[in-house]
Amino acid sequence: MNAAKAAKTESEDLHPSSKTMLDRVFSEHLVAQGPGAPPMLYVDLHLLHEVTSPQAFAGLRARGLRVRRPDRTVATMDHSIPTNRASFPTSTAGPVTLANLTLDDAARAQLRQLEDNCREFGVELHALGGEHQGIVHVIGPELGLTQPGMTIVCGDSHTSTHGAFGALAFGIGTSEVENVLATQCLLATKPRAMEIRVDGFLGRGVTAKDLVLAIIAEIGVGGGTGHVLEFTGDAVRSLDMEARMTVCNMSIEAGARAGMIAPDDVTFQYLARRERAPKGAAWDEALHRWRALPSDPEARFDRRVQIDASRIEPMITYGTHPGMGIGVTGVVPDASMLSSAEQAAHARALEYMGLRPGERLLGKKIDVVFIGSCTNSRIADLRAAARVLDGRRVAAGVRTLIVPGSMAVKRQAEAEGLDRIFEDAGAEWRNPGCSMCIAMNGDQLRPGEWSVSTSNRNFEGRQGKGGRTFLASPLTAAAAAVTGCITDVRGLL
C-alpha cells in the first residue's frame, strides 16, 4: 500500500482523477472483483477462427454449456484455408464448399469442425465463399464490428489490431476462448500503460509498418510485456485507420498485451459507412461516448517512450524476431555492443538468416515476396504495392504472392483494377486468408529461400521450415519484387 502510494507520480497527485484510455475501457467493463481473484472483465466482441476454437467448443459440449452471447460472437475461416485460386472450384461449379475445395484432410476436418460448431451453437460464420470471409482482424473493422471503447478478444495474438479504434483488444488462449464463449467474461489483471509518443511526420516512402518496426527495434520484443501501448503524437494522428491498424497489429511483437490509439474524426469517418456500426440516434449516442474515451492530458503512464518519426527510414528486419530491424540502407549490426546471452542469440539469428555482421542488406537477392497478412493486406496496402508494380515487371525468378485480407478487399482491389496491375507485373493475385504469414495452408517458403514479407513475424520457419524472412512494408516488398533484391523503395517512387 505504502509502496503503491510512493510510486504515484507528481501528475497523478495533482490530477487524481486523470485517466488513461485503458483505465476508462477497463473500468467500464468490470463485472466483478472477487476477493483474491483478478478483475472479471466483460467482452463486447468475441472473434473466432478455425485453429484456436475447436477445443473450446469441445469443452462447452463436455460441460453441457451454450454460447452465452452468440450475438457478440463472430467466426471466420482464415488460417488453414487455401488462397491459390486453383484450389477453388471454377465459377460454373456452383458455390464454394469444403467438399469442392482442394484441401488436405486435416485442414478440411478443422474447417468442418468450425462449421459444425457455429451451426450447433448459433454463431455467425463467414465461411469460404461468403461475401465477408477474410482474415479475422481485417473483417472485424471493415464490417464495423470493431468499435471504440469495446473490449475485443480472439484466440489470436494479433487481436491487438482492433486497438486502432480505441478498443481494448487482445489475444487469448483456447481455455479463455472457452471461458468467453460460456460467460462472455474473462479474468484479466489490469495491464500497465505505456505511452509511445511519435512526434514529427513520416517521410516519403516511410509507412506505418516502418514506424512499428522502428518502435519494436527501439523497445525490444519483450519491451511491452505486461503493458498496453498507447500510440500518441502527430505522426500517429496523421495516419489513416488502416495504417493505425498496422501499428496496433504489431504491438504484440513488442510483447505488449494490446495497442491502442485514441479515436478521433478519422476513426468516426471510417466507421460511419460500416454495415454493423450504430445508425441514427444510436450513432449520435455512440459518438458522444467515443469522444470521451481519449486519455486525459495529465494521465499517468507507467512508462513513456518518445520516437521521432522524421528519423525513421524504410525498415527491414535482418534477424529471427521482429525486434531485429534496421533502416533499409543500414548494415547488419555487429554484436559487440550486446550482452553475452544476446551475442549468442544474435549469432544464431545471423547464421539462420545467412547474413554477416556489417553486411549491407541493399542488393541482397531474394526468392519470394509476400504481400498480405493481418498486418498489411488492406486496400491501402494493396494500392501501395500497385503504385510500385504499375508498369513494371516482377524480377525473373522471384515468386510474388499478393493476398488480400478479405473478400471485400479483393472486390475493391478488382474494382480499382489492382489485380490487373499485379498480374500484368507477373505477381500471383490470390484469394483472402492468412496464407504465407503462418504457412499452415501450403503457401510456404522452401528451405533456404529468402522472402521479403509484409507479415508480422520473422521467426525461424514461420513462413515454412528453413525459410528466411525479411519483414518490411508493402512498398518495400513491392520494390523487392521488381528488382529481385532488397531495395530502397524511395528510388522507385
Add this chain to the structure above:
Amino acid sequence: MATFTKLTSRYVVLDRNDVDTDQIIPARFLKVTTKEGLERHLFADWRWDEAGLPREGFPLDAEEARGAAILVAGDNFGCGSSREHAPWALLSFGFRAIVARSFADIFCANALKNGLVPVVVDAEMHAAILASRASEPRASLTVDLAAEEVTLEGATAQRFSVDPFARHCLLSGLDELGYLLSHEKEIAAHEAARRT
C-alpha cells in the same frame, strides 16, 4: 482441472532467449481439433533432422533429459502467438514447469490454465542452474508452488510468484470456468445496466 503442488525433477536446459511459439510448436502442426498427441511436434524444427531423426546436441533427446519434467530457458520464453498448443505440447511431452528469466504474457496465462507452472528466476539463480547442470548432468530442481519457492539441489531456495488466483486454482483444484459461471448474476446485471 489441472493441479500442482510441488515437483522435484531433473531439468532440461534450452539456453536461448525469445523462444517463440513457432519454435515450441510450428504452425503446420496446428491443424488439429484436440489437445492430445502434440508431444511429437514439440520443438519439431530444432529437434528433428530432415530424416526425422533427433538432431545431435538438441537437449530434449539427451540421455540425462529422459524423464525430466522441468525445462529451463532464457528471457521472454513463449513469445509470439496465443496458441495454447504450446503448453499442450510441453505438457504432453512431460514438462510440468518452465524455469526462465521472463515469460511472454499470453504464454504465461495459457501455461497456468493447464497446470504448467512458469517460474521466473533472476539472472544469478539462472546462472547457478546452468552451472550446476554443466557439472552434474543429473542435478535436480524443486518447484514448490505452495511455498512459491524454487530450489536448486544443494543450494538455497529462491522465491518466485505466479498470479495468486491461478496459484489458488492449481493448489486447490478450483475450476476457473466454474468460478466465472458462479457470477451469472453479476454478468446479467452488467448486461442489463449497459443494455448490451
